[in-house]
Amino acid sequence: MQPDPAAAVVLFSGGQDSTTCLAWALRQYRRVEAVTIDYGQRHRVELECARAIAERCGVPHRILPCDSFTALGGNSLVSEEVVRDGVRQDTGLPNTFVPGRNLIFLCLVAAYAWQRSIANLVTGVCQTDFSGYPDCRQTTMDALQAALRAGMDWPFTIHTPLMFLTKADSVRLAVDLDALPLLALSHTCYNGSRPPCGTCPACLLRAKGFAEAGIADPLTASPIR
Amino acid sequence: MQPDPAAAVVLFSGGQDSTTCLAWALRQYRRVEAVTIDYGQRHRVELECARAIAERCGVPHRILPCDSFTALGGNSLVSEEVVRDGVRQDTGLPNTFVPGRNLIFLCLVAAYAWQRSIANLVTGVCQTDFSGYPDCRQTTMDALQAALRAGMDWPFTIHTPLMFLTKADSVRLAVDLDALPLLALSHTCYNGSRPPCGTCPACLLRAKGFAEAGIADPLTASPIR
Numbered sequence: 001m002q003p004d005p006a007a008a009v010v011l012f013s014g015g016q017d018s019t020t021c022l023a024w025a026l027r028q029y030r031r032v033e034a035v036t037i038d039y040g041q042r043h044r045v046e047l048e049c050a051r052a053i054a055e056r057c058g059v060p061h062r063i064l065p066c067d068s069f070t071a072l073g074g075n076s077l078v079s080e081e082v083v084r085d086g087v088r089q090d091t092g093l094p095n096t097f098v099p100g101r102n103l104i105f106l107c108l109v110a111a112y113a114w115q116r117s118i119a120n121l122v123t124g125v126c127q128t129d130f131s132g133y134p135d136c137r138q139t140t141m142d143a144l145q146a147a148l149r150a151g152m153d154w155p156f157t158i159h160t161p162l163m164f165l166t167k168a169d170s171v172r173l174a175v176d177l178d179a180l181p182l183l184a185l186s187h188t189c190y191n192g193s194r195p196p197c198g199t200c201p202a203c204l205l206r207a208k209g210f211a212e213a214g215i216a217d218p219l220t221a222s223p224i225r
Numbered sequence: 226m227q228p229d230p231a232a233a234v235v236l237f238s239g240g241q242d243s244t245t246c247l248a249w250a251l252r253q254y255r256r257v258e259a260v261t262i263d264y265g266q267r268h269r270v271e272l273e274c275a276r277a278i279a280e281r282c283g284v285p286h287r288i289l290p291c292d293s294f295t296a297l298g299g300n301s302l303v304s305e306e307v308v309r310d311g312v313r314q315d316t317g318l319p320n321t322f323v324p325g326r327n328l329i330f331l332c333l334v335a336a337y338a339w340q341r342s343i344a345n346l347v348t349g350v351c352q353t354d355f356s357g358y359p360d361c362r363q364t365t366m367d368a369l370q371a372a373l374r375a376g377m378d379w380p381f382t383i384h385t386p387l388m389f390l391t392k393a394d395s396v397r398l399a400v401d402l403d404a405l406p407l408l409a410l411s412h413t414c415y416n417g418s419r420p421p422c423g424t425c426p427a428c429l430l431r432a433k434g435f436a437e438a439g440i441a442d443p444l445t446a447s448p449i450r
Contacts (some may be wrong), residue, residue, distance in 0.1 A: 066293045100336035103376045111325035135376040143372035151328045151389040
């Protein structure tokens with residue numbers, strides 16, 4: 001069996017970066033599917049955003065459950081504490097770091113793709129503004145791609161169109177892809193607020209990107225600073 | 226923070242191989258913990274076997290849920306069909322192949338270990354009798370170890386004491402480790418039968434190993450053939 005070279009699966013959270021990646025994939029591939037992982041995230045509104053954006057794009061969308069992270073606990077994205085910009089003293093990593101999250105998400109997307117004879121995987125991880133997350137780096141993606149290829153005997157390629165872009169570059173890419181209307185539907189806030197809280201690390205990073213690109217964020221319609 | 230060199234986490238299914246690995250780890254490390262993944266397997270009796278064996282060994286035991294595979298479907302280990310020795314015509318892989326299963330299980334064990342400052346991971350995957358599973362090969366483990374190290378910024382080592390042993394060698398190793406009484410509590414049958422069905426691929430492989438080693442299986446108390 002051979003993979004369909006014109007097909008791709010996007011790891012799609014419904015956030016700014018993966019929405020930009022979905023728009024990117026739709027330019028690159030004829031057959032695009034989106035997978036969202038429901039890992040018990042507090043910001044569950046992003047699941048609804050993901051569904052709405054996929055529907056707008058006419059893309060098959062699958063929400064896959066993964067209840068392991070809630071059981072593991074120990075991070076602020078699945079616990080009840082308020083998300084603030086903080087660093088854990090013991091590890092030096094952000095308190096929003098969910099160990100293994102992107103690794104497992106991409107393994108799940110790969111399993112889904114394998115079942116559908118698809119070998120192109122697309123994810124919005126970004127090393128430039130990587131917020132201290134080690135699972136967003138190119139070296140991690142290279143190693144994971146090798147593990148997925150070996151472990152499923154399938155010629156996966158992990159595409160990371162945003163890897164070396166700044167947040168401002170990502171915003172410009174979204175403009176080039178005519179994806180701003182989709183970004184209006186996307187979700188970013190770690191605290192699950194709509195309108196966004198504006199103070200969590202994710203909100204701050206998003207605002208910084210739009211400000212540096214000199215483009216108004218269609219989600220907040222905030223003035224250009 | 227530094228990992229505890231005297232500590233290890235065993236990916237522990239409650240089956241023959243991971244039980245042997247648990248016994249192996251208890252000889253190598255002062256602090257051993259066991260993690261069992263509840264992925265909705267039909268042979269749920271193995272969860273109880275895992276609990277009983279860990280308790281017998283005095284090892285902290287955690288059952289971590291992972292509901293993703295049931296949602297993905299498409300393999301005979303989480304569906305209702307009877308497990309037989311079969312190969313899928315489309316992929317050439319066994320019909321019991323769950324894509325990405327060992328990759329995801331080891332990522333979850335790694336996440337658990339990371340939270341506990343442990344870097345040694347132990348798994349019973351075996352290339353020699355690997356049944357056609359690509360995620361049991363050494364090349365896969367090497368690549369995955371690199372991905373885990375990069376993705377969690379932690380010096381993981383994946384130990385695979387059974388990798389190049391035949392099933393008969395594994396039985397002899399269990400004897401050397403005085404682990405036969407533990408194997409009497411272990412579970413192997415893919416169909417979840419106790420006593421084992423004796424006809425599924427897992428039962429046949431287990432029986433072959435004991436027979437070749439010339440040792441009676443304490444689970445079935447079958448005569449030496």
